[in-house]
Every structure is written in structure tokens, then in C-alpha cells.
Amino acid sequence: MVSPVGGNNTVGLTQHQVEQFADQGYLILPGLIAEERRTRYVALFDGLVERSRSLTAADGGFHLAFDDAGQPIPGRLHKVQGVAVVEPRVLEIAAEPGIVAAVSALLGPDLDVFGTKFYPMNVTGATSTGWHQDNHYFGTRSDRVVSCAIYFHDTDAANGCLRVAPGTHRAGELVQHKRGDGIYSHGAWTPVADSDAVDVVCPAGTVVLFSANLLHGARPNCSGRPSYRTAWHYIPADLDLELFRRGEYEDRHWLGACKSSRSEN
């Protein structure tokens, strides 16, 4: 287990934090989401979980969990892909001033966010992802893609914490991923030795930033204690990703627009 790096605020990152991100490939920012807003966001996600209960198949961004045979389990939500499209108020979370300030310290001030996901991880046996590099899915090896996972409940090994393999982003290479099966049928994953893995145990309201080249995954939920989380990716607004083009890909959003709509509310 690693200790969270403290000292986060809305004016960005310390030099030490920037260096830690460059060296280890990730940064843990506990308490970045204030309690009153965290509670509001949990209620928003409760609504999405409620909407999924009548589903018998994937529909409109809602993906069901798979059983051991790789078959969808009716009413059991695995993730909402494109959650900011399904529920635009989620963009308010992506535009949280503390997060934007921290990411701006790494990527500069003009940012887009894309690939927004919500994982409920609210029952025993729930999973989010196996070990992977986000850039495997993005058609790039760019180190200008900063992934962001937010934990809305206290999260530890028993309810499915994030795992990272520190420093693995530095090679700038993508390793081979192989299609998962059974409850991991949702994606393609790669093996990582336990000895290379670090559990990110963190309190509710923690934001974790990591390089899209970093090997990471999450433990399954073995306790049934809920651990709602989101994951998405920040890039400089002028970064052209062929698979996620500005104006073409629906789940790519300019944060300048989110911030101005926030101040109009």
C-alpha cells in the first residue's frame, strides 16, 4: 500500500507532485472532492444504477456485468460508457476546479476530456477492469493523455481498489493485450506479477491521476461494500486523436465549455 501524496489544492501541483507523476506514472490526491459535492454525485450515480435495474441487455451506454460463462446478468450494471453523454451533469465532476488545476499543471490550461465511464462496483463479484494500458484502446502511445479515476466511497483491497505497476509508463511501449473471458469479457488485458503491483487504498473523494501508458487494473469487489468510481482521460485540447476527434466523437468535451456553463448555473 502507498501513502497518498498530500498538499493538493486548487492552484495545481507542487514540483514534487509533478516529479512523482513523471517518475511513478501516477499521483494520488485524497480529499479533492469536497464532501457536500461527493454526496450529490453519489446521488446522481444512484439514479443511473436505478435506471439499469430493468435492463436485460446492453443499451445506450449501459453495459451489464457478465457471468462466469461471459453472459450478461440481467439488471446488474457493470459500467456506463460515455456517462457524460448519458448524464451531462457528470461533466461538472470532470470540470471540478481542483482536478482541472492539477491536470493543467501536467498538460497546460486548455483541456479536453474524453472516454467518460462510471463503474458502480456495488456488489460482491463486481469488477471494473483487468490489467491494461489505457493507450491500448486509444490508438496512440502519447504521454499527453492523463487518465483520471475518482473514488466516491472509501476503497480498499476488499471492495476493489485500483492497482498500479509504478514506472511502467516510462518505456512508452504498449504491451500485448489478450481478450478477456468470463466476468472479464468486457475488454483485453495483460498479466502483471503481484510483486510489481501496488494497491491504491484511498478515502472517499480521492482523485487518482495516471499516465495512459501506465499498467493498471482493479481488484474485484469481494466484500459487497460499494465503491462507485469514474474513469476518464484529459488531453490538451489541440491533441488530435484519430479515434476520438473533436466534433466527431460524441464523448469528447472541451472543458472551457464546461467551466463557462458551470459559472452560468
Ligand SMILES: O=C(O)CCC(=O)C(=O)O
Ligand atoms: O476501476 C478502477 O479503479 C479504474 C478503472 C480503469 O482502470 C479504467 O477504466 O481504465
